[in-house]
Amino acid sequence: VNVSSRKYLLRLLTPAFLVTVGLAITGASGQVMDNDRFDSLYKASQDASGDPHMANPHEAAAMPSLLPPMGNIPVSSLAKVRSLEAVPVLHEGRLKPMITYARHMLLQFSGRTKYEKSSAMQIMSRILFTPEASGDYKIFLINNPEVVQALGVPEEKHRRYSYRQLEKSLPKLEELAQKASATADDKRDLVQKEVLRIFGNLVEFVNLTRSFSFALPNAAYTVRLAETKSQLGLKADQSIFTFWDLMSSAQSIAKVLEGVGERGADQRTPMEQEIISLSQAMYYSSQSLHASPFRILPAPASVSGGGPTWQSPAELLASPDQLQAFHDELTHWALAVSAYRSGNQADFDRGIKGYLAAMDNRAYEQLSETKFQLEILYQKTEPFFWSLVAYWLAILGVFGFFLARKTGLYHATLYMFLAGYLVHIAGIVSRILIMKRPPVTSLYETFPFVAAVAILAALFIERINRKRASAGIGLLCASMLGMILLSIANRYAADGDTMQMLVAVLNSNFWLSTHVVTVTIGYSACLLAGAIGHIWLIRALIPGDASKGDRLKEISKMIYGTLCFGLLFSFIGTVLGGIWADQSWGRFWGWDPKENGALLIVIWCIVLLHAKQWGYIRNPGLALGAVFGAIVVAMAWFGVNLLNVGLHSYGFTTGAATKLFSYCGGEFLFIVLAGLGVKLGWGSRSK
């Protein structure tokens, strides 16, 4: 075969060519289904999901059966999908291993990273490879009961619904989503936001199920005649094939079609008729399969305009030259999908391995920038979760120590706490290495970091006081703060992938590592001072023995020292923020709510320290002031995001507002009661 005839053959391989010939023969019009219907909704659900590159849900127009029908052959699935974990997926601007992507998607759909006993990876594999069997998973969380009622779906105890349950209500949901999307962003109520979120999730789910349509058996590719099978080299014992099976026989199909073109319709053999219908079906599929969000193949420069954009297998099918270019990768995937569906582990792993090897060649530069192995480890081990467990146990241990005063218990608690803390630090360090940026870049990341710093300071205090009457106080503060802050972090992690790309103004490692880090260290210290303040007040209100006075004095010193530390870092952090603002916006100070919040912390620390120094307040006043300081920190940390003005209002949810106000209310009540108690001398009786 010489070069020109090879080129010719390659051209024959394209479904577009096949159908051009096929259509010319049959005279059928090449009309592709009308997909405009979902355009506006697609836009709205994009807005709601915050992911502008969610796939186009045109296919969802063909309601009500959006998932492939269950065929006669029962599909199997594989439990071991480890080989898939490192498949690179471009999502929200970042190349991430599939395990991160799968967990993100399942969190986005269901608010959890597991479904029943299956991991996110197992669920994602089933959605991708056996979509017909994934409609019954109850993975769609509907928070708002009003939405459930509006959709007319029977209410589920755990607020999670399957696609099949919601499918019947899709027209209604679509109508509601249309109304919600017509409302301006800031005017949308909770129900409307929830409708858009759910609609976006369903659309994304359907698109995910279509990612590997090319490798799934499809009734449109039914081959009845044995003659056709033998002509096209297809398996004789099978009647329903995949798009990719037929693509592998493209040369034979083209050969038949070319011969047919010169004869009239009445002169065609049944085999020729069948091949013509098959080629038409292939064309329709290739043109109506739209983008799926599962972007696992790097687009060549000609498609991406020079930039590093990735695409899903479904996107490739519409473009013949890309189908050529990615022939090997798609073949590996087709093998893996078919092996998955027939329960053949070895072939599945071989397919994925082949694909990964091909990718390693193709996207070498981009992949060498990633830290997939570390990220997979991070995702699988969930370090912050295990630290949280350790902190809970430590709280119990410290209380046990306070009651029993056994040194052995103290040491056991301390070592278990330290083990948890090491895991916590390992989690933060992994994130720094994976994202190649400083530890705090989003509201989520402030929690583990602030916790880590506060714990370090508390451990320092514990070290100083370990042999004194107040031993255990630092450890208690450390474990309480660790527990509270990591629990909040856990809630925030439920929003999806916590390793997100940064907008332009934040995209500066220098300022992130200076301003943000120092200001959050300031938060940590002031929170710790608040925590110790609580302990002082509670301790003061409980009757104790003769050493109680000494203990309280020691605790007061801790508060004072921690506040000094807090003032130092809050001040520097605030000023560095000013300098960053001067560098990027042209003014050192702009009375932005976040700036003001940081300044409030600084002023409050100055007031407390000076009032104590000058004798206007004594130890109880200092403790009460430190507790109030924790409220100031909470307001500065998230309260300003509530105001919805200024340059720092990001990452806040309505539910969090209620919790914040409850916290502040509770603390105020505590301050009033504790202040009153101290004033009235509660707890001053000695045992």
Next chain:
Amino acid sequence: MTAPTLNSKSLRNRLRFNPVTQVCLHPVITLVSLIILFALIFFGTLYQTEHGLFEAQRLYFGYKLVLIGGYFPLPAASLVLWVMCIQLAITMAVVIPWKWSKLGLWVVHIGIMTLLIGGFITQIMAVESQMTLAEGETGHYTTAYHEYELAFWEEQADTNRVFAYDDTYLRAGQSLELLPYHARLKITAYYQNCDAFNTQATGGPKYINPSNIGMLEQRKPEKEVTQNAPGITLILTEKDKPARDILLYAQELQPLILSLDGKKVFAMLRLKHYPLDFSLKLTDFVKNVHPGTDIPSSFESYADLIQGGSQRPVKVWMNNPLRHEGYTFFQASYAQPKGAAEKSTFAVVTNPGRVLPYVSSLVVFAGLLLHFLIKLIPFVRKEAIR
């Protein structure tokens, strides 16, 4: 008998224990000032959400009394800061002991003083303006964000002989001289924010206006002061000529053309212009996004800086401004209109005090660290002995 020598220590002591100084330095004043500042910032921030930053800044961070919640009067932040500044100065002059152990405190207080002075200089001397350029366009001046001016000029290129009154002069009833053209203006109305109509007010004068605006109607000023659209009506009188009624509205794109003193003169109510000694030509604007998303990863403006006969290429991008002759150009905004050249907006700032916050922060940091170490080291030593 020996002549009395000036003993600085005793002078310091005498001054320190002087009753006036004692009152001025009373710690309660400091604490109350700090608490007032705390309250002002807290309530000012809340006020900002309802009434906009400009209004909040004017009320809470100015020099007058502010009524918190409409009832509770507090002095505004600048007043409080002055009180604290004076206290700080006196404290440094007579209170903080000249001891090595107090070195940290000295350094901190010098730093805070520098910060306050820097803030004051910025408050009175900094000028913030902006410049929007389309690709290929050259800018010779910057424009204010919300301050307007009534400008008259003879050539379209407005750097040539502009005669302008800024909006502090623009008040109803005010008479202004238009010296270069031997004419006089009498302002009949000036609205900080208004709507314009093509219809004529019944019984009102017939105005000369380039956009056929016949009437202005006052509106409540907007929450964001930059969204206001001011308007003015005035009577222009020239010797031996009939008076002319003129109306100008800030949202007009075309200037009014007048014949004054035999010359063709353009008039416009426009955002205040600040001419530059150099010019900036935008050659290209680039917005980069994270792959596969619309999340911007950077905004970059490529421009030529032209001064005298020389020209050099410059790049302005996020967190990396252009500094030239006391001006700083920041990448602030952009527009990508369909079918037209991309536009880039720079925030332009001149601030003689801009270095002071940097200096003062370093000084305060060094001071706090020093003080912290001076206190911590003996403590840790004592602990080690224990």
